[in-house]
Amino acid sequence: MPNRSPLSKLVDIAFYAPVGIMKLAADSMDRAVEVGEALVTSKLTVAKAVGKFTSNYGANEIKKRVKELTPYKTELSDQEPESDFVAAVEEIQAESTLGTKASEPIIECLISVDELAIPGYDTLAASQVVQRLVGLSIQDLEAVASYETAHRGRRTVLAKTEQLLSK
Numbered sequence: 001m002p003n004r005s006p007l008s009k010l011v012d013i014a015f016y017a018p019v020g021i022m023k024l025a026a027d028s029m030d031r032a033v034e035v036g037e038a039l040v041t042s043k044l045t046v047a048k049a050v051g052k053f054t055s056n057y058g059a060n061e062i063k064k065r066v067k068e069l070t071p072y073k074t075e076l077s078d079q080e081p082e083s084d085f086v087a088a089v090e091e092i093q094a095e096s097t098l099g100t101k102a103s104e105p106i107i108e109c110l111i112s113v114d115e116l117a118i119p120g121y122d123t124l125a126a127s128q129v130v131q132r133l134v135g136l137s138i139q140d141l142e143a144v145a146s147y148e149t150a151h152r153g154r155r156t157v158l159a160k161t162e163q164l165l166s167k
Helices: 006-069 083-095 126-133 138-150 155-165
Strands: none
Touching: 006 138, 006 155, 126 138, 126 155, 138 155
């Protein structure tokens, strides 16, 4: 085929190449969808875990500071002055669990403990897990964050994964 006419080359470029490209795209579309879905799901899992952690931490800080600023009770009521505010914060926290009971995970974890890059994960204390997080890939850190959020929700582990993922 080295001595092909210019017309044959034009037909190759104008007709056969686009047909071949469309066939390749169709063949790889399912895999592209799987990869895209996995990527978005893992990012959303981490974002939800970080959001929940941040929301709970902020609500607890607000409660603490309100109590520091108003340590007295009002004369007209036995109720502490910040109780309405605390009740509002608790209501927001309850809504932030997305309709789940406190004992249920907020997000469904699609990762089993056997898939985690840390052997014996369920038997380790939070401090032991944190030591093993350094050096893990982004995907492994996201998997740990997803699993931790759905199962034990240890703030130390989630904060460290958030820190490492933000680098």
